[in-house]
Each structure stands twice: as structure tokens, then as C-alpha cells.
Amino acid sequence: MAGAEEKSGRKQADRDTHEIRQRLDVLGKQLDTAWAKHAPVTPAQQAHGAAMGQAIRLGTELVAGVAVGGLIGWALDQALGTAPFLMVVFLLLGAAAGIIGVMRSAKRMQAAAGPLPGRDLPPDEDDD
Template sequence: MAGAVEKPGRGHRDRETEAIKRRLHDLEGKVRDARSRHEPASSASQDRGSAMGEALKLSTEMIAGVAVGGFIGWALDRLFGTAPILMVVFLILGAAAGILNVVRSAQRRQAAAGPLPGNDLPADDDDD
């Protein structure tokens, strides 16, 4: 009968280990499910950040075009003594260059995004 008696706590410890393993496995499943639910939200914030970066880049190009044009016009006015004429001309040219850069960047971004839904409709044959 002495062999039938277990050491105190040994069987209890095995049951606790199994319970902990089971709880850990359940917790891993819950974490995996939570991560899969939150992945689309992170891609949306990444898209928002990308769009914010693109907007900052476009505005910087616009401001840089005007600033460089104004500086070149100012320097040429100082060199030739033709006070505000060349500065105004180059400010306008700088603004035009900035707008052209913004339009080109927007066209590249639109081409990379692909066609909009609904643009694949057949041509309208009405003679209205």
C-alpha cells in the first residue's frame, strides 16, 4: 500500500502544466484572430500616410518653383538693374513650372493607380 501513495503535489503539478499549455494555446489563437482583424486598419492608415506624403511633396514642388523663379528674377534684376520686371516674369515662370510638376506627378500617380471602375463601359451609340 505504500507504493500506491503518490508524492504530494506531483499529479497536481502535471494537471496545472496541462491547463497552462491549454490556456496558452487558446491565447495564441485569440491573438492570431485579433491581429487578422486589425490588419486592414493598419493598411488604411498606411494609405493615408502615403497620400499625406504625396500631398506634402506636391506642395513643396509648387513652393520651390515659385521661390526659385523669384530668386532668379531678383538676381537678374540686381545684375541688370531692371527692378521688378524680371522678378515678376520669373515668378510667373516659376509658378508655371511648379504647376507643371504637380500635374506630371498627379498623372504618374493616376497611371500607377490604374483605371477607375466604370471606365470600361462601351461607347454610347446615341446620336442625341
């Protein structure tokens, strides 16, 4: 019985090993193909994504201001019975708040981006 512990009872065939190697090679090629499709992101793609994110953020701020103002105005109209008056007032206030928020965010983004190229040039002296 001592010999039974060393042997599995099945003979190791070269054919099985060869098939496993072939499957591993095919899997390796498939992995290489998948990794090639997911190439690293270039700095230009990162900049494009960041700009798109900022644009969506600004648009959302504007729409949220108008929506919140309209909702508050509608709720007050329902509670006080002043049908369209407060909704119109709060829609305008919400639009103003949204525009101010967008302007603040745009100023912060502009300050973070730094000066524009050519901005530090002296004024033209031939403009008379």
C-alpha cells in the same frame, strides 16, 4: 579556502528572489501596455499616409517652382539694375514650371493607381 570559492559569503534569501520576480512581472506588464499602444499599422492608415505624402510633395513642387523663379529674378534684378521687371517675369516662369511639374507628377500617380472603377464600362446607348 577551497570552500570560499563555492560560496559568495551571502546567503541566498527567498525574499530577494521573490522581490526580483515581482519587479520582473511589473516590468512585463508595462512592456505589454507599451506594445499595445503601438499596434500594427492597418492598410487604411498606410493609404492615408501615402496620400498625405503625395499631397505634400505636389504642394512643395509648386511652391519650390515659384520660389526658385522669384529668387532668380530678384538676383538678376540686383545684378542688372532692372528693379521689378525680371523678378515678375521669373515669378511667372517659376509658377508655370511648378504647375507643369505638378501636372506631370499627378499623371504619373494616376497611371500608377490604375484605371478608375467603372471606367471600362461600355458607353450608354440610351443617350440620344
